[in-house]
Structure formats: structure tokens, C-alpha cells
Amino acid sequence: MVTILRSVAFNICFYLNTLVFLIIALPTFFLPYQAIVEVAKAWGRVNLVLLRVIAGVDFELRGREKIPPGAVIVAAKHQSAWETFALLHLFDSPTFIMKRELQWIPIFGWLTIKGRMVAVDRRAGSQALVQMAERARVELARGRQLIIFPEGTRRPVGAEPRYKYGVSYLYAAEGVPCLPVALNSGVFWPRRSILRRPGTVVVEILDPIPPGLDKEDFIRRLQDEIETATARLVAEGGARRAG
Template sequence: MLHLRSLVFNVFFYLWTGLLLLVMILLLLLPGDRLILGIGLVWGRGNLWALRVICDLKVEWRGMEKIPEGAILVAAKHQSAWETFAFFLPFRRPAYVYKRQLAYVPLFGWAVWKARQIPVDRGKKGEALASITAGAKIAASIGRQVMIFPEGTRRPVAAPPDYKYGVAHLYRTLDLPCQPVALNSGMFWGRKSFIRRPGTVLVEFLDPIPPGLSPTEFAERLEADIEGATNRLIAESRARGEGEEPLTPAGGRN
């Protein structure tokens, strides 16, 4: 049944995504980015609804009242494709830092460009920070939430942290509050996994980090806050018997 539910959801996910991309074509010639971002919100809500109905996978948002108003830097744990659409609910005007190569994907790339996201070419490290900074400054100047995954890519649940310098650079350059986000989505929608497990994804918005810290102080606090909360959320779900099968003491699977 788990595999069947996962298959049904995956079919829904690609059909739903494709349908909304077709709708976006009609919006490309209209001015502004609000309608495109609105489609992103519809995309997120539709996928969360399907996960709940088809896979019995829900979400619990904690600490949303802590999110500052206006332009902020959002630094979130990244374990799954789940957060790429789910974050449209708490953050209504996001500007994601994304791989420039995605801009060349038909339809999807056009939508990303129209939504004024922030491209980065990882193959050109000397230019990557400059391009991120320029895009982030523009986004912040119009009140957008600058979204970055500090480790740069999805990380397995049990993987050690691998935070990059880019988030500290943005924090220093933008001089904005940083909103750290911890989560355990990878327990239910694993990296490169077909399976969508039932349960409740836990997402926690931690205390914002005010501007003004040194890059080193900021980086140390950010990693400690996110990793500590993420480990706590993982332990909570495992205590409920939810998510991926827990590891045995020998390191194997039950």
C-alpha cells in the first residue's frame, strides 16, 4: 500500500506541476511577479493537500509568529524536494537562490525567471557570490524573503552538516535579520527516494538572528541552532514511530 500511495501521489505531483506551468505561460506577458508567486502558493497548497489525502503525510508548522515582517534572509535545512513547494505557505514572496541550469528547463525555467528568483552558477565559483549578492540585494530592496539552503543541496537525514560560506556572506552584505528554519522532511520524502511515508513533517521557525554579528559568530550560531533543532525534531518523530525506519545500534536497518 505504501508503494501504491507513493505512485499515485507522484503521478499527481507531475500532472499538477505540468498543469500549473501551462497556466504560467499565460502570465508571462503580464507585468510584475505577484501572479507567478501566487501560482507557486497554489502549487504548494495542492501538493500538501495531495500528500495529506493520498499518503497521510501532514505538516506541523511551529513558531510562525517569530517570522519578521518585510525583507529577511531565510536559512533553512534542506533534506527533501518537499520544502521547495511547502515554503510558499509561510513565505509569500520568496526569492530562492537556485542553480542557473534550472533556467534552461522548458516552461519551468521561464517561470523561475518571471518570478525573479536568484540564479547562481556553481561552476564559476569566482562569480557565484557576486551573482547571488546582486540578486539578493534587488530582492531585499522590494521586500522579498531571500531564501537560501546553507548547505547548498539536499542532505540525507543522517548526514553530517556541511554549511557553506554563502549564507554568512549574504548575512553580512544584506544587513537583515536571518530566520533559521529546522525540519525533518527527509524522514518522509527522502533524497532520491520514490517513497512518501505517512506521518507529520515537523517544521520549526527558530528565533531570528539579528543583523550585526561577525560572519564567524553568525555561522556558528546558525549551524548550532538549525542542527540542534533538526536533531530534536528527528528524535521526536522517531519516538512516535514515524518516518524512515530507525537505525539499529549495529548500524543496520530493522
Template structure:
């Protein structure tokens, strides 16, 4: 039954995604990215509804009062695809740092380009940092929330942390608060798995880190705060039977 429900949800996910991409295509001619970002919110709401109805996977956001107003740097734990769409509920003007190769995916690539997201070529470190910084500064100037996964890619739930320099570099360059985010989504939507498990995904928006800290202090605090909270959320879910 778990496998069947997961397959039904995965079918919904891809059809829902394709439908919305087709619906939004005419808005590629719109002068701003707002229609694309609104469809991102609709995409997230639809996926969360389907997960609850089909798979019994619910969610709880904690600490939303901690999110500062205005442009910020959002540094989030990354365990699955779940957070990429669920974050639209709280970050309505996101500018994700994403792999440049995604820009070449038909339809999807056009939309993320129009949505003013931030591409990165991970092949050359110096070029990548310069590109991310330029894109992030433009996003902040437009009032967007710059979204970055500090470990660069999805990590298994119990994998040791592997934080990259990019998030510290952006923090130093942007001069805006950093919003750390902890979660346990990987317990229910594991990377490289088609299974979607029932239970409650927990997401916690931690106290923001103010701008201006020395880079090494920021990096140590960010990793400590996210990893400590993530372990706590994982333990809470496992105690509940996840």
C-alpha cells in the same frame, strides 16, 4: 500499498505541476512576478493536500510568530523537495537561490526567471558569490524574502552538517535579519527515493538572528541553532514511529 500510494502521489505531483505551469504561461506578460508567486502558493497547497489524502503525510509549522516582517534572509535545512513548495504557506514573496541550469528547463525555467528568483553558477566560486549577492540585494530592495539552503543541496537525515560560506556572505552583505528554519521532512520524503511515507513533517521557525553579528559568530550560531532543532524534530518523529 506504500509503493502504490507513493506512485499515485508522484503522478499527481507531476501532472499538477505541469497543469499549473500551463495555466500561468499567459502571465509571463504580466508586469510583475505576483501572479507567478501566487501560483507557487496554489502549487504548495495542492501538493500538501495530495500528500495528506494519498499518502497520509501531514505537517505542522511551529514558531511562525518568530518570522520578522519585511525582507529577510531565510536559511533552511534542506532534506527533500517537500520544503520547496511547503514554504510558500509562510513566505509569500520568496526569492530562491537556485542552480542556473534550472533556467534552461522548458516552461519551468521561464517561470522562475519571471518570478525574479536568484540564479547561481556553482562552477566558479567568486563569480557565483557576486551573482548571488547582486540578485539578493535586488530581491531585498523589492521586499522579498531571500531563500537559501546553507548546505547548498539536499542532505540525508543523518548526514553530518556541511554549511557553505554563501549564507554567511549574504548575511554580511544584506544587513537584514536571518530566519533559521529546522525540519525533518527527509524522514517522509527521502532524497533520491520515490517513496512518500506517512507521518507528520515538523517545521520550526527559530528565533531570528539580528543583523550585524561578526561573520564567524553568525555562522556558528546559525549551524548550532538549525542542527540542534533539526535533531530534536527528528528524534520527536522517530519516537512517534517515523
């Protein structure tokens, strides 16, 4: 019951905090795009504080020193909504690969356009990959960090991985390193649940994969490294909760 009450209290504060930051962000429409990026990073930091203080969910980062400077494709495991805000502050100028439909949301969507997020029209079929790569190239040329969830959507803890073609297409097209990211957020912020279970979410930055690999070799290496590390972190998170 305590966990449920703390979870509900956090969820209320999360949405109120989001509303406040949407208002704070309005003046950035008249500023360079990096201004909204900094506001988004601050929003993410405040959410992490609220999550720790109200719901008892802490955060640990491992491997920060492995983040290369400049342009990079960040391929992160996606288990919950947690990583959509918690990863922002780890990078200098992050931009997300996101569904185009999200940009239709009033204010929020407009701000993602201002922040130069890379939208994907999933109804465009194979042409969507071409359009995504063209937009990604523009942002990577600015030295930004392109965050993509290789499975395309949240996957429950322990579910069979389903890596999609988009990440390997980007890797081959853009010629920049890919940074694999493993995490165990789903143990504490389960997919499609209001519960926020006390514990410590661990994010582990893995060794960058240099450009130039064959697509098949790349996706095989990416999936193996992320899934192996994620399984270890999930087991560690479960053991901590049980202890």
C-alpha cells in the same frame, strides 16, 4: 506494499499537478512578477493536500509568529524535495537561491526568471557570490524573503552538516535578519527515494538572527540552532512513526 502504492500514486499526481500549474502559470508572463509567485504558492498548497490525502503525510508549522515582516534571509535545512514547494506559502513574496541550470528548463525555468528567482552560476567561482549578492540585494530591496539552503543540496537524515560560505556571505553583505528554519521532512520524504512515508512533517521557525554579527559567529550560531532543532524534530518524527 500499501506505502509503496500510495507513494507511486502521489508521485503521479504530483507531476500531473505540476504540469497543470505550469499551464495555469503561462499567462503570468504578461503580468507583474508577484502573479507567478502566487501561482507557485498555490501549487505548493495543492501538493501538500495531495500528499496528505494520498500518501498520509501531513504538515505542522511551529513558530509562524517569529517570521518578521519584510525583507529577510530564510536559511532552511534541506533534506528532501518537500521544502522546495512546501515553504513557499509561508511567506508573502518568497524568492529562492537556485542553480542557474534550472532556469534552462523550458517553461519551468522561464517562469523562475519571471518570478525573479536568484540564480547562481556555480562555475563562476568566487565571482558567483558577488553576482548572487547583487541580485539578492535587488530582491530584498523589494521587501522579499530570500530562501537559501545553507548546505547547498539535500542531505540525508542524520548526515554530518556541511554548511557552505554562501549564506554567511549574503548575511554580511545584505544587512537584514536571517531566519533559521529546522524541519524533519527527510523522515517522511527520503532523499532520492520514491517512498512517501505516512506521518507529520514538522517545520519549526526559529528566532531570527539580527544583522551585524561577525561571519564566523553567525555561521556557528546558525548551524548550531538549525542542527539542534532538526535533530529534535527528526527524533520526534521517528518516535511518531514507531508509535
